[in-house]
Amino acid sequence: MSETLLEVQHLKKYFPIRKGLWNKTRGYVKAVDDISFSVRRGETFGLVGESGCGKSTTGRSILRLIEPSEGKVIFEGREITGLPDEAMRKQRRDMQIVFQDPFSSLDPRHSVQRILEEPLIVHGIKSRKERQQRIEKLIDVVGLTRTHLHRYPHQFSGGQRQRIGIARALTLQPKLIVADEPVSALDVSIQSQVINLLQDLQNEFRLTYIFIAHDLSVVKHICDRVAVMYLGRIVEIANKHQLYDMPQHPYTQALLSAVPEPDPDLKRQRIILQGEVPSPANAPVGCAFHTRCPKAMQVCTEVRPQLLDTGGGHMTACHLYTPASSGME
Ligand code: ADP
Ligand code: MG
Numbered sequence: 001m002s003e004t005l006l007e008v009q010h011l012k013k014y015f016p017i018r019k020g021l022w023n024k025t026r027g028y029v030k031a032v033d034d035i036s037f038s039v040r041r042g043e044t045f046g047l048v049g050e051s052g053c054g055k056s057t058t059g060r061s062i063l064r065l066i067e068p069s070e071g072k073v074i075f076e077g078r079e080i081t082g083l084p085d086e087a088m089r090k091q092r093r094d095m096q097i098v099f100q101d102p103f104s105s106l107d108p109r110h111s112v113q114r115i116l117e118e119p120l121i122v123h124g125i126k127s128r129k130e131r132q133q134r135i136e137k138l139i140d141v142v143g144l145t146r147t148h149l150h151r152y153p154h155q156f157s158g159g160q161r162q163r164i165g166i167a168r169a170l171t172l173q174p175k176l177i178v179a180d181e182p183v184s185a186l187d188v189s190i191q192s193q194v195i196n197l198l199q200d201l202q203n204e205f206r207l208t209y210i211f212i213a214h215d216l217s218v219v220k221h222i223c224d225r226v227a228v229m230y231l232g233r234i235v236e237i238a239n240k241h242q243l244y245d246m247p248q249h250p251y252t253q254a255l256l257s258a259v260p261e262p263d264p265d266l267k268r269q270r271i272i273l274q275g276e277v278p279s280p281a282n283a284p285v286g287c288a289f290h291t292r293c294p295k296a297m298q299v300c301t302e303v304r305p306q307l308l309d310t311g312g313g314h315m316t317a318c319h320l321y322t323p324a325s326s327g328m329e
Contacts, residue, residue: 005041005208006062006176010034011071013057017281029281031057033232034071036307039176044202044209046219048255049229050277055212056100058229059178062210063095064088075176093123096169100181102161106153112139112164113149119171138167141204143197159190166197170205178210183218195222217259220244228252231288232280234307237315248316250293287319295320 012035014028032054039045047055061068064080073081080091099105106115116138120131136146142163153161162182169177179198183191199222201207213219219226220240227237228251236249247253254271261268273292278284284291290300299319307317 003041004038005076006039006210007072007074008038008058008062009036009072009074011036011058011061011073012069013054013061013066014069027281029279030232030283031280032061032068033280033283035229035232035234036071037227037234037237039208039210040224041175041208042202042206043224044211044222046223046226047210047212047229048216048219048226049214051214052277052280053229054232054280055214055229056180059097059180059210059212063092063097063178065097093172094175095178096172096174096176097178097180098162098165098169098182101185102158102165103153103185105165106161106168108153111150111152112144115153115164115168116149116171119168123172134171138170141170141201142167157190158186159194162186162194163197166194166201170201173205174207176208176210178212180212181214182211184214191218198222215259216244216255220259228255231278231283233288233317234315235289235317237307239313242312242314246314248310248314248321249289249318250295250320251289287317 011032013032014030016025017027017029018024019026035058047058049055057066060066062073064073068081071081072079075091075095080088083091113135116135117131120134125131125134135149139146139149144160144163153164156164182198183194186194198209202209211219211223216226223240225237225239226243227234228249229235230251236243236247236252243252244256247256254273257268257271271294275292278288278291286302287293287300287305290296293300297319303319305317305319305322307315308322310316310321
């Protein structure tokens with residue numbers, strides 16, 4: 001199951017900062033600043049980092065819900081960055097998103113029936129009977145019932161709304177779902193139900209997930225591999241075991257030290273990071289993390305570290321792991 005479904009190459013999204021009477025561009029928020037990774041068919045790929053590090057922007061740029069500033073997105077071997085609108089619209093059948101906030105992401109004026117039927121109409125499923133069959137199957141697989149179809153979003157709890165959001169993402173039988181903090185807005189007691197549902201659906205429909213989360217505890221059980229982001233960049237990519245047992249990047253180590261560990265023998269030393277996350281409009285030169293890194297060296301203030309394979313597919317962007325001979329190669 002190592003076939004690549006999605007490849008992201010040197011993706012950037014810079015938002016212009018406009019000010020003044022003439023709306024002149026005064027700089028850029030570098031929300032995503034040159035990231036590359038690939039996602040295998042059938043896997044759950046976690047994208048983790050503190051609020052504001054660029055996770056949602058990455059997810060939306062991949063689906064081209066916002067236009068990337070630079071870089072390529074390749075889906076099933078086909079470059080989709082640069083596809084004309086109509087071709088992109090068709091492509092999006094295969095690539096869907098589940099949003100963080102099930103309250104604002106469902107149109108309050110529409111019944112569940114309509115919310116689920118609309119994508120089917122837009123994508124040309126002309127037979128009313130076929131649409132109805134699909135909708136009834138969908139509402140069933142996400143654990144709701146047909147009587148729910150005629151209700152409106154405000155009549156549901158947060159967990160039920162997220163089930164509707166998931167059903168909507170599934171209507172067109174996508175291959176990839178970007179789940180953008182799908183449980184962050186839900187009560188803790190509901191979170192695992194929704195995560196279990198996502199896992200069941202993955203098995204049933206052979207889905208591939210990019211699962212976005214702001215801390216490492218949520219993704220631990222669901223993800224096969226995890227990418228850790230800091231200030232618009234990926235600092236580490238590893239499979240779950242590598243990441244949780246042998247985190248390499250000092251930022252990952254700090255994030256992980258904050259994850260509650262049920263086994264007291266394994267309790268990690270909590271690493272408290274100094275200072276604030278710098279603004280993505282003014283990221284530090286060199287390694288973006290150097291201003292807060294307990295292990296920063298001179299080189300970190302000057303040279304941006306590349307994301308390199310340190311062995312077994314464990315990738316880290318940190319000068320502690322840059323081969324000393326790299327300048328001579
Ligand atoms: P995350 O999902 O990791 O919390 P986001 O991708 O939402 O982060 O945001 C990354 C950065 O980009 C933040 O500094 C945010 O304020 C900024 N940003 C996001 N969307 C826009 C936008 N439309 N215009 C300007 N800045 C934006
Ligand atoms: Mg977000």
